[in-house]
Amino acid sequence: MSAPDPVLLDTGNFTTLKITETSDRLHAQLNRPEVRNAIDATMITELHAVCAHLEHHPKLLILSGTESGGRGIFASGADIGQLRDRGRADALRGVNSSAFERLAKLPMPVIAALDGYALGGGAELAWAADFRLGTPEVKIGQPETGLGIIPAAGALWRLRELAGEGIAKEILLAGRILDAQESLNHGLLNAIHPAEGLLDAAHALADRIAKQDPLAVRISKQVFSMPREAHPQIDNLAQAILFESEAKFERMQAFLDRREAKAAQRPDQPSGENR
Known part of the structure; x- marks a missing residue:
């Protein structure tokens, strides 16, 4: 049996991400439809593996969700079952924030293709990307304060940079959920595409970037x-x-x-x- 190609990510043990990789890009599809792609510790571990691979073999990264209940969904947030049981030491380790910060600092651009819900940690994963494309069904928000915590994986500072202080405070402090057009108006989406054309649009953007040096x-x-x-x-x-x-x-x-x-x-x- 031949050894795996070092330029391609070894995904033999992956359970939460589906990976498609070519010479100039990697597509990581969040794949926990049974819990609306809630971000758990295993997904964070696999995102770290993706980042480690792309740090050594720089390529464009496309992040997308999957379908849940017949509807598209990016990520409904962090896994509340795991989040409930985390304590002070887990918060200080920055379980999600370390992965999202690493993703934001990848050598080549990251494109998030959003459909349906991108809430909580799912929204923070999207904020870490360089580009965000969405469908008309997108709903984006940070409901953490309603659960007695803060969005500590980037939203508290990235949202102000992306959309400005006023709307950032509405999302962070008042639990406002934005639809696709509102997200576009506030600069949180680069463009809106029909669900059936979302990934094609993401790859078209990746193609334009790939033409540059x-x-x-x-x-x-x-x-x-x-x-x-x-x-x-x-x-x-x-x-x-x-x-x-x-x-x-x-x-x-x-x-x-x-x-x-x-x-x-x-x-x-x-x-x-x-x-």
């Missing part, structure tokens, strides 16, 4: 996440790296060659005497 995309993502105080110095250092890359010379030369070819195909402009 991978190193330029990786560095752009890293520089984008730096604090304001790091700019413009970090931009200059990053550009210095890219100015010496082989891809920069090849891509710019190809651009100049195409422009020259187009110019050669245009008919000569008439002279002033013939106007």
Whole structure:
């Protein structure tokens, strides 16, 4: 029996994620439909395995849900049964937050394809992505304070950055659940697509990203996440790296060659005497 390809993730022991992987992307489908894709400790472990793989083999990541009861669902939140039994030590370990933060810092962009409910930890998983596409049936919110806790896996600071303080406080402190159009209006979704076309739209976005220079995309993502105080110095250092890359010379030369070819195909402009 041949050894597994090191460029492909070994998913032989996975039970909560379905993985599809190609040369430039990995699709991880949350797969606990019996509990509406509630995020449990096993799913967190498998998300860490996905992150470890993509840290060593940078690729685009698409996250999506599955169907539950005939309807699409991304993730209904953390597994309340497990959450109820967690104590102070578990909170200090940051069970979910460590995985979501690791996902947010992956070298290549992450696309979340949301259908149905994305609540609690499911919403926080989506906030950690670089892009969020949704269906008209999406419902997004953070109901944690109604359960006597806070959303401690990123929502308390990512939501303000993504949507602004006003709507963030409505979601976090008043339990407001947003529909798809409201989410789009507040910048929490990049676009809305019919459920049957959601994954196609996610892959189309991944295709557009894949056409860019991978190193330029990786560095752009890293520089984008730096604090304001790091700019413009970090931009200059990053550009210095890219100015010496082989891809920069090849891509710019190809651009100049195409422009020259187009110019050669245009008919000569008439002279002033013939106007």
